[in-house]
Amino acid sequence: xxxxxxxxxxxxxxxxxxxxxxxxxxxxxxxxxxxxxxxxxxxxxxxxxxxxxxxxxxxxxxxxxxxxxxxxxxxxxxxxxxxxxxxxxxxxxxxxxxxxxxxxxxxxxxxxxxxxxxxxxxxxxxxxxxxxxxxxxxxxxxxxxxxxxxxxxxxxxxxxxxxxxxxxxxxxxxxxxxxxxxxxxxxxxxxxxxxxxxxxxxxxxxxxxxxxxxxxxxxxxxxxxxxxxxxxxxxxxxxxxxxxxxxxxxxxxxxxxxxxxxxxxxxxxxxxxxxxxxxxxxxxxxxxxxxxxxxxxxxxxxxxxxxxxxxxxxxxxxxxxxxxxxxxxxxxxxxxxxxxxxxxxxxxxxxxxxxxxxxxxxxxxxxxxxxxxxxxxxxxx
Amino acid sequence: xxxxxxxxxxxxxxxxxxxxxxxxxxxxxxxxxxxxxxxxxxxxxxxxxxxxxxxxxxxxxxxxxxxxxxxxxxxxxxxxxxxxxxxxxxxxxxxxxxxxxxxxxxxxxxxxxxxxxxxxxxxxxxxxxxxxxxxxxxxxxxxxxxxxxxxxxxxxxxxxxxxxxxxxxxxxxxxxxxxxxxxxxxxxxxxxxxxxxxxxxxxxxxxxxxxxxxxxxxxxxxxxxxxxxxxxxxxxxxxxxxxxxxxxxxxxxxxxxxxxxxxxxxxxxxxxxxxxxxxxxxxxxxxxxxxxxxxxxxxxxxxxxxxxxxxxxxxxxxxxxxxxxxxxxxxxxxxxxxxxxxxxxxxxxxxxxxxxxxxxxxxxxxxxxxxxxxxxxxxxxxxxxxx
Numbered sequence: 001x002x003x004x005x006x007x008x009x010x011x012x013x014x015x016x017x018x019x020x021x022x023x024x025x026x027x028x029x030x031x032x033x034x035x036x037x038x039x040x041x042x043x044x045x046x047x048x049x050x051x052x053x054x055x056x057x058x059x060x061x062x063x064x065x066x067x068x069x070x071x072x073x074x075x076x077x078x079x080x081x082x083x084x085x086x087x088x089x090x091x092x093x094x095x096x097x098x099x100x101x102x103x104x105x106x107x108x109x110x111x112x113x114x115x116x117x118x119x120x121x122x123x124x125x126x127x128x129x130x131x132x133x134x135x136x137x138x139x140x141x142x143x144x145x146x147x148x149x150x151x152x153x154x155x156x157x158x159x160x161x162x163x164x165x166x167x168x169x170x171x172x173x174x175x176x177x178x179x180x181x182x183x184x185x186x187x188x189x190x191x192x193x194x195x196x197x198x199x200x201x202x203x204x205x206x207x208x209x210x211x212x213x214x215x216x217x218x219x220x221x222x223x224x225x226x227x228x229x230x231x232x233x234x235x236x237x238x239x240x241x242x243x244x245x246x247x248x249x250x251x252x253x254x255x256x257x258x259x260x261x262x263x264x265x266x267x268x269x270x271x272x273x274x275x276x277x278x279x280x281x282x283x284x285x286x287x288x289x290x291x292x293x294x295x296x297x298x299x300x301x302x303x304x305x306x307x308x309x310x311x312x313x314x315x316x317x318x319x320x321x322x323x324x325x326x327x328x329x330x331x332x333x334x335x336x337x338x339x340x341x342x343x344x345x346x347x348x349x350x351x352x353x354x355x356x357x358x359x360x361x362x363x364x365x366x367x368x369x370x371x372x373x374x375x376x377x378x379x380x381x
Numbered sequence: 382x383x384x385x386x387x388x389x390x391x392x393x394x395x396x397x398x399x400x401x402x403x404x405x406x407x408x409x410x411x412x413x414x415x416x417x418x419x420x421x422x423x424x425x426x427x428x429x430x431x432x433x434x435x436x437x438x439x440x441x442x443x444x445x446x447x448x449x450x451x452x453x454x455x456x457x458x459x460x461x462x463x464x465x466x467x468x469x470x471x472x473x474x475x476x477x478x479x480x481x482x483x484x485x486x487x488x489x490x491x492x493x494x495x496x497x498x499x500x501x502x503x504x505x506x507x508x509x510x511x512x513x514x515x516x517x518x519x520x521x522x523x524x525x526x527x528x529x530x531x532x533x534x535x536x537x538x539x540x541x542x543x544x545x546x547x548x549x550x551x552x553x554x555x556x557x558x559x560x561x562x563x564x565x566x567x568x569x570x571x572x573x574x575x576x577x578x579x580x581x582x583x584x585x586x587x588x589x590x591x592x593x594x595x596x597x598x599x600x601x602x603x604x605x606x607x608x609x610x611x612x613x614x615x616x617x618x619x620x621x622x623x624x625x626x627x628x629x630x631x632x633x634x635x636x637x638x639x640x641x642x643x644x645x646x647x648x649x650x651x652x653x654x655x656x657x658x659x660x661x662x663x664x665x666x667x668x669x670x671x672x673x674x675x676x677x678x679x680x681x682x683x684x685x686x687x688x689x690x691x692x693x694x695x696x697x698x699x700x701x702x703x704x705x706x707x708x709x710x711x712x713x714x715x716x717x718x719x720x721x722x723x724x725x726x727x728x729x730x731x732x733x734x735x736x737x738x739x740x741x742x743x744x745x746x747x748x749x750x751x752x753x754x755x756x757x758x759x760x761x762x763x764x765x766x767x768x
Contacts, residue, residue: 007437007532014536021535022564022600054534061597147441148408149401177409203590210448213409 008044008052016040021061028073029284030060033091047084051077051145056085059144059205072096072285075205077145079138079272079280092284093277097342106278106288109345110258112251118354121244125361126295127333130240131253131350133290134233134281136272137264142282143207143232151214151230158229161263162218169256171220173229176212192217194231207232207282224249225256233281233290235260244295246357250350278342287342293350294337295357296322301367302360303334307377311363314380315356316340336360352381403427408448415460416671417447420478434471438464438532442593443472449591459483459672462592464532466525466659466667469674480664480671484729493665493675496732499634499641505741508631512748513684514720517627518640518737520677521620521668523659524651529669530594530619535601538617542601545616548650549605556643558607560616563599579604581618594619594669611636612643620668620677622647631682633744637737665729675729680737682744683709687719688754689747694764698750701767702743703727723747739768 011019020039023031034057042053060073074092076082082089090102121129136142137157140150159173174183187193196211197203218227228236237260239253261271272280278288302308303319312319320335321328329335336357338349363373400406407426410418421444429440447460461479463469469476477489508516523529524544527537546560561570574580583598584590605614615623624647626640648658659667665675689695690706699706707722708715716722723744725736743765750760 007528007534010436011534011536014534014540018536018539019534021597025564058596062595147400147406149405152405153401177412204596208449209445209591210408 008046008054011054012044016043019043021057023061025064026060026073027065027067028060028063028071029092029095030057030073030088031065033095034088038087042085042087045084047078047080049078049080049141049145051081051084051141053085053088055144055206056081056088059201062204063201071201072283074284075144075282076142076280076284078141079136081142082277082280082284089284093287093342096285097288098340100343102276104343105275106342107345108273108278108289109347110254111347112247112254114347115247115250115350115354117358118247118250118350119245121246121295121354121357122361123243125299125364126244126297126357128240128242128296129244129246129249130238130295131246131249131291131293132236132238133253133257133292133346134279134286135235135237135257135261135290136280136282137234138270138272140234142234143230144205144282148210148213151210154234155214155216155229157264157267157269158227158235159216159218160267161260162227164263165220165256165259168222168252169220169225169259171218171225173216173218175216177215187217190219190223192219192223192226194228197232202232205282225252227260232283233286244357246293246295246350246354250293254346285341289341289344289346289349291341291346291349292337293353294320294335295353296333297336297357297361298331298333299336299360299364300332302364302373303329303332305363305367305373307373311360311377312336312339314378315359316352316381317356400430403430406430408444410448412451413447413460414452414454415447415450415458416479416482417444417460417475418452420482421475425474429472429474432471434465434467436465436467436528436532438468438471438528440472440475442531443468443475445593446588446591450588458588459670461671462531462669463529463667463671465528466523468529469664469667469671476671480674480729483672484675485727487730489663491730492662493729494732495660495665495676496734497641497645498734499638501734502634502637502737502741504745505634505637505737506632508633508682508741508744509748510630512686512751513631513682513744515627515629515683516631516633516636517625517682518633518636518678518680519623519625520640520644520679520733521666521673522622522624522644522648522677523667523669524621525657525659527621529621530617531592531669535597538597538601541621542603542616544651544654544656545605545614545622547654548647549614551650552607552643552646555609555639556607556612556646558605558612560603560605562601562603564602574604577606577610579606579610579613581615584619589619592669612639614647619670620673631744633680633682633737633741637680641733673728675727676731676733676736677728678733678736679724679728680740681707681722681724682740683720683722684744684747685719686721686723686747686751689751690716690719690721692750692754692760694760698747698764699723699726701765702746703739703768704743 020036046052056074065071094100197208215230224241226238239249279290281290316339317336318339322330322333338353366373407423433439443461452458481487527541584595602617611628613625626636666677668677703726704723705726709717709720725740753760
């Protein structure tokens with residue numbers, strides 16, 4: 001799925017030349033790295049559940065990309081995809097994740113106590129803090145490939161696991177397909193609601209099939225811990241709150257995640273993880289920690305400084321508009337988050353955010369006073 | 382082929398490995414209003430999901446567009462597609478009832494008549510050009526031996542394009558023309574095709590996208606048209622070929638003449654190369670969407686009916702004439718300035734000549750009615766019987 005492996009052997013009647021996609025106008029990692037030879041080598045392969053090379057690359061073929069934004073252009077349909085199609089995924093991963101090698105090991109660290117500081121980001125500048133990641137449940141295909149039955153199983157397992165949470169994690173599940181208008185309005189106001197993907201990057205990969213079957217949103221009563229079920233990954237886990245206490249956000253994130261993982265393990269369904277790729281997710285860009293820790297921060301002056309991009313690069317951070325990926329910033333408020341996912345741990349990545357945001361707030365304050373920031377420009381992290 | 386059957390069985394067992402029971406896999410169609418949702422039962426699903434066509438099209442692929450697009454309370458979409466010629470046979474338990482429902486009670490034992498002899502059309506050369514602005518006939522054709530747009534691989538699609546180009550290149554006289562591949566069209570060519578209303582673009586309709594027809598866009602898609610701009614072929618859009626004959630004014634006979642001549646020539650050119658169109662005596666021409674089976678023909682005019690369209694009996698008249706109205710942008714668009722697209726409603730169970738005859742006769746009558754209403758006269762005596 002979506003377009004089936006059952007046709008794959010029939011396609012072998014056509015030569016590699018006849019089947020190889022035209023990638024001449026394309027600018028994504030897949031198009032950059034998939035040669036005709038590689039295509040020829042892998043095109044007769046399938047994962048145990050029938051995901052094929054064409055399934056992996058379809059989204060990248062259908063979406064040539066953008067001269068300025070390098071999308072990944074390939075997805076995994078199951079855990080084994082990364083192994084069966086390693087001849088494509090390894091170079092893509094290396095390209096996307098700063099030279100990460102097939103022999104490298106990834107470190108997982110969800111011990112929030114290892115984070116230094118992070119509880120005092122200046123709330124006059126830092127409006128909100130948030131950490132998100134994804135998790136895939138072992139033994140099931142991923143969103144590009146899973147059947148309705150699998151998706152519903154994932155939903156059922158997720159709902160059971162989340163229902164057993166208590167204390168600050170006590171909450172409620174809202175399935176997309178039976179949401180009342182009132183619930184929908186509330187979820188929109190809280191900025192919790194996710195809708196059917198419109199991005200062709202996602203729809204071409206088959207992730208929106210059968211929408212909204214098996215999809216839903218769970219959040220705790222306090223509205224500080226949120227789980228999306230069956231959107232781009234099996235689970236997307238989000239911890240968030242207003243203000244600059246990233247430490248608290250990260251603590252809740254780690255504690256909640258670990259509680260959920262324990263419950264899944266008890267049902268013999270751990271999360272997909274291995275020591276090379278860390279947490280296995282649908283998009284290769286989210287491998288490793290799958291973590292994006294970030295803040296909405298007011299940087300009207302710093303953002304117009306000629307060295308802004310350079311500073312972000314050195315701090316290993318990236319900026320987005322306040323609507324998330326591919327949106328513009330509004331009123332000088334930026335979404336600043338870690339750029340890395342694979343090759344550094346959760347604690348390390350959140351530390352980069354905490355330290356980097358602290359520095360940028362200092363820089364903003366200096367610029368407000370009309371002072372120079374040259375001496376503060378950091379070294380490359 | 383037996384090699385492939387073995388491979389397909391293995392492939393099917395892989396897919397089945399991840400699937401659960403029929404009950405756990407059966408789609409939730411409770412909010413749905415389309416023909417697939419109306420006819421697909423759990424038992425049928427359980428039975429049909431064990432099957433696969435010789436080229437590997439599965440039940441889930443047949444129904445995916447209908448699952449993903451619940452439909453509209455007023456518009457009954459089909460909600461299922463074919464991935465190859467055999468789909469209509471392998472999944473007949475579902476597709477036969479859908480076809481019967483869509484095509485006015487057409488039974489599995491019925492035979493469809495093909496008639497592309499334009500001499501059999503009576504009249505049609507004198508629709509009043511004060512009312513009839515343009516005339517057009519379109520149909521689709523599938524090339525036997527290749528998978529259809531929801532399922533074809535890049536290699537197959539390119540082969541369809543290659544074969545089509547070879548056939549179209551050898552047309553002469555009034556039909557001589559040129560092919561414009563979508564992927565290397567110049568800006569100037571693109572603008573001209575837009576101005577001529579010939580250009581088709583990547584589908585945005587979720588009905589089409591959900592079926593997989595837009596994969597690998599714009600690879601192997603293109604537009605061919607004759608120098609006179611009256612005969613047009615779309616390659617690899619919703620069907621392998623869409624063939625269109627059109628011109629301004631009301632000479633439907635001429636449009637249909639050219640349509641039949643062109644189509645027949647193209648068919649014989651394909652046959653010379655050992656390829657034929659998908660056709661059988663039950664379903665006529667086999668196309669991707671069950672709604673286009675039979676003739677696949679939509680013949681219509683753009684005509685001015687500002688008065689008639691406001692008449693209380695407009696819908697009733699159309700129904701009795703076996704015609705349908707659309708806006709001038711095509712399906713699902715609104716009429717602009719009282720100008721409507723009026724075309725045959727049927728596709729299967731009537732021949733091409735019969736359908737175009739209905740349009741010709743019906744449009745003549747509608748024009749009379751419009752003229753009467755302009756003069757403030759009644760049209761009651763003109764009301765037709767149900768055709």
